[in-house]
Amino acid sequence: MNTEHKNTAVLKKDKSNNEMLLEVKNLKTYYPIKGGILRRTVAVVKAVDDVSFEIRKGETLGLVGESGCGKSTAGRTILRLLEPTEGQIIFDGQDITNVRGTSLRKIRQDFQMVFQDPYASLNPMMMVGHLVSEPIRNYNNKSEKELKPEVLDLLAKVGLPEDAYYKYPHEFSGGQRQRIGIARALALRPKLIIADEPVSALDVSVQSQVLNLLKELQDEFDLTFLFIAHDLSVVKHMSDRIGVMYLGGLVEVADKDSIYAEPLHPYTQALISAIPEPDPRKKKERIILEGDVPSPIDPPKGCTFHPRCAHAMPECQSVKPELREVKPGHRVACHLYK
Amino acid sequence: MSAKSHLHNDTPLLEVKNLETAFSIDGTYYNAVDNVSFRVKPRQIVGIVGESGCGKSVMSLSVMQLLPKGIGKIRNGEILFDGVHLENMTDSEINKIRGKDIAMIFQEPMTSLNPVFSIGFQLQEVLFNHMKISKKEARLKSIALLKSVGISRPEKIVDEYPHQLSGGMRQRVMIAIAIACQPKLLIADEPTTALDVTVQAQILELLKEIQEVNDMSVILITHDLGVVAEMCDEVIVMYAGKIAERTDVDSLFHNPKHPYTQLLMGAIPKMDEEVETLSTIKGIVPSLKNMPKTGCKFAARCPKAMPECLTITPQLAENEEGHEVACLLYETSRPKTEVNA
Numbered sequence A: 001m002n003t004e005h006k007n008t009a010v011l012k013k014d015k016s017n018n019e020m021l022l023e024v025k026n027l028k029t030y031y032p033i034k035g036g037i038l039r040r041t042v043a044v045v046k047a048v049d050d051v052s053f054e055i056r057k058g059e060t061l062g063l064v065g066e067s068g069c070g071k072s073t074a075g076r077t078i079l080r081l082l083e084p085t086e087g088q089i090i091f092d093g094q095d096i097t098n099v100r101g102t103s104l105r106k107i108r109q110d111f112q113m114v115f116q117d118p119y120a121s122l123n124p125m126m127m128v129g130h131l132v133s134e135p136i137r138n139y140n141n142k143s144e145k146e147l148k149p150e151v152l153d154l155l156a157k158v159g160l161p162e163d164a165y166y167k168y169p170h171e172f173s174g175g176q177r178q179r180i181g182i183a184r185a186l187a188l189r190p191k192l193i194i195a196d197e198p199v200s201a202l203d204v205s206v207q208s209q210v211l212n213l214l215k216e217l218q219d220e221f222d223l224t225f226l227f228i229a230h231d232l233s234v235v236k237h238m239s240d241r242i243g244v245m246y247l248g249g250l251v252e253v254a255d256k257d258s259i260y261a262e263p264l265h266p267y268t269q270a271l272i273s274a275i276p277e278p279d280p281r282k283k284k285e286r287i288i289l290e291g292d293v294p295s296p297i298d299p300p301k302g303c304t305f306h307p308r309c310a311h312a313m314p315e316c317q318s319v320k321p322e323l324r325e326v327k328p329g330h331r332v333a334c335h336l337y338k
Numbered sequence B: 001m002s003a004k005s006h007l008h009n010d011t012p013l014l015e016v017k018n019l020e021t022a023f024s025i026d027g028t029y030y031n032a033v034d035n036v037s038f039r040v041k042p043r044q045i046v047g048i049v050g051e052s053g054c055g056k057s058v059m060s061l062s063v064m065q066l067l068p069k070g071i072g073k074i075r076n077g078e079i080l081f082d083g084v085h086l087e088n089m090t091d092s093e094i095n096k097i098r099g100k101d102i103a104m105i106f107q108e109p110m111t112s113l114n115p116v117f118s119i120g121f122q123l124q125e126v127l128f129n130h131m132k133i134s135k136k137e138a139r140l141k142s143i144a145l146l147k148s149v150g151i152s153r154p155e156k157i158v159d160e161y162p163h164q165l166s167g168g169m170r171q172r173v174m175i176a177i178a179i180a181c182q183p184k185l186l187i188a189d190e191p192t193t194a195l196d197v198t199v200q201a202q203i204l205e206l207l208k209e210i211q212e213v214n215d216m217s218v219i220l221i222t223h224d225l226g227v228v229a230e231m232c233d234e235v236i237v238m239y240a241g242k243i244a245e246r247t248d249v250d251s252l253f254h255n256p257k258h259p260y261t262q263l264l265m266g267a268i269p270k271m272d273e274e275v276e277t278l279s280t281i282k283g284i285v286p287s288l289k290n291m292p293k294t295g296c297k298f299a300a301r302c303p304k305a306m307p308e309c310l311t312i313t314p315q316l317a318e319n320e321e322g323h324e325v326a327c328l329l330y331e332t333s334r335p336k337t338e339v340n341a
């Protein structure tokens, strides 16, 4: 591992005493797989399997992990776009796991999502002004005209020109479309934004614009973020704390510097070592993982990582390690740490 | 094909001279690759980087003579592979080289593997095209190739179909097909972009190993500067169809000269550095139709642009030994002081 880690004592607002905004407790989301003529459930995909974490107000929690490990499913379940199979979601002090109807509608104003593919998530037939005001119009009776000053203000905030108002999504570049998506997400002044791979489809130059924008807006609007991505360096740049997922489970959570300087879980160690370093003078020790990620339909018993883990011990095959705090603020699910 | 050129390390395996490739849009041709020259030496790994739409893929398709017929054409320039001109070859002539001496792998292994044929069939097809071997030998060689790219249970996988494999395994199969005839040059266009980092690490390690064992040259196209730093000997930075900078990998990262390269470097978040704001490049790569006709094509986005950048086209020229840059800040008639301003 890279030991040259610079001691970057950047003075940051300490958010560890802020009020809790979101608490997720033992969350499970399973997708049924239907089969046979009767379309009976023949198996389940354990997409999110017993995940617990919390986010404080004004904080950014990054969620990383490889394709299919359940990041999006977790995000969508928290927003109640998917029904949780088990567990609890507490938002701003209120248990929202089972709220429905008008109460759910009311809570939905407080959280928004920004998606990976800005093109697919914007209705191509709608003008930008219309797209950005739509969330507001969903909640009150104001006309588009009444809302125009507010929308223009939002467009300015995300760095789009005024004339964007009368244009259509296809007239914009990928980065600009992502700005439209962000303006839309901001429209209702939400408390929590779940950004699901918001820059994965963008070029580095544009990616940096969008990342800078999200940070600025966080300060200005006092936003709390759940930031989902598979690029650990992007996540580290954006987050206060980072959670690492593997096969539906959260295997490690810590503040971003500890995750990078002192990853404890063998999977986190492999993940960090795999990131290509943009500096040819740094040659790092690489942990190459054997094999592929197993299926979440039939995950390995015990520690789900054991078939690929170089440190696996006999008990890893039968006993599932709990996510436990092993250092202040640093939690890991691995039998190596007792 | 002459073998003697390999005796001299400096003789390029591939030499591209003043290449211009154009696409027809509404009846008019626009250059997507605009007067590009570079060389690839034997055993060298040359990276090509740049934002989306800057001409990386079009350049590699030009070398492979795979431009879409009737839409794209090479307007000008020469492509010399092992001393032989490729740019005017007939289909049957180029077919003897493509897949044998020059092979290519693409970003999305699912679209480049045929879903209706087994893995073994697709491997054997390449072998039959370029070698005189029996069916039985071809099958055995296919299994050996799958094994050599790190696929476990190759005897079983050889009879499976693309959809039965994971993304990483499909990319391994693509590599197996590409190296089946031991090509001298492999062009890899974003070979790991669709893969997770841990799988990417496996594939890059594999590519490097094959390159060393087979004495192969590689052109590696990617937008990931981390991948470049790890894999390449030399790097070409492209912008709007032109080469902005070309140098060895160490100077690219530690002494980038072109403003575009400098900005690209500052735009990536780095694991071991904390910065509040990343550098950005305003605007976007112009489309072919909106390409500026005169001056530096980067001028509209360049923070160091000077009035003459709008009228004078910078030429790619050696600034330090082995380090070429196309920017008016470095053209010799100018005072050096401006450079680090």
Ligand SMILES: Nc1ncnc2c1ncn2[C@@H]1O[C@H](COP(=O)(O)OP(=O)(O)OP(=O)(O)O)[C@@H](O)[C@H]1O
Residues within 6 Å of the ligand: A031, A032, A045, A046, A047, A065, A066, A067, A068, A069, A070, A071, A072, A073, A074, A230, A296
């Ligand atoms: N609608 C669905 N029905 C059945 N299985 C699903 C469904 N959506 C996702 N899955 C499965 O659930 C698991 C988790 O998927 P999810 O999309 O949450 O992963 P992810 O971490 O967001 O991956 P990526 O990085 O590729 O976006 C995967 O195995 C996926 O195949």
Ligand SMILES: Nc1ncnc2c1ncn2[C@@H]1O[C@H](COP(=O)(O)OP(=O)(O)OP(=O)(O)O)[C@@H](O)[C@H]1O
Residues within 6 Å of the ligand: B023, B024, B032, B050, B051, B052, B053, B054, B055, B056, B057, B058, B059, B068, B071, B072, B223, B286, B287, B288
């Ligand atoms: N078949 C085509 N017809 C018309 N224009 C094309 C065609 N293929 C590519 N182009 C144009 O040529 C330019 C260069 O494209 P190219 O695909 O080489 O970019 P690239 O650098 O490979 O980008 P990416 O990183 O997105 O793969 C772009 O402006 C593109 O729109």
Ligand code: SF4
Residues within 6 Å of the ligand: A265, A266, A267, A303, A304, A305, A306, A307, A309, A310, A311, A312, A313, A316, A321, A333, A334, A335, A336
């Ligand atoms: S619990 Fe065991 S198998 Fe799992 S990561 Fe820790 S050491 Fe490896």
Ligand code: SF4
Residues within 6 Å of the ligand: B258, B259, B260, B296, B297, B298, B299, B300, B302, B303, B304, B305, B306, B309, B314, B326, B327, B328, B329
């Ligand atoms: S030539 Fe001028 S516009 Fe072009 S990169 Fe150099 S300084 Fe910038």
Ligand SMILES: [Mg+2]
Residues within 6 Å of the ligand: A071, A072, A073, A196
């Ligand atoms: Mg996802």
Ligand SMILES: [Mg+2]
Residues within 6 Å of the ligand: B056, B057, B058, B189
């Ligand atoms: Mg391309």
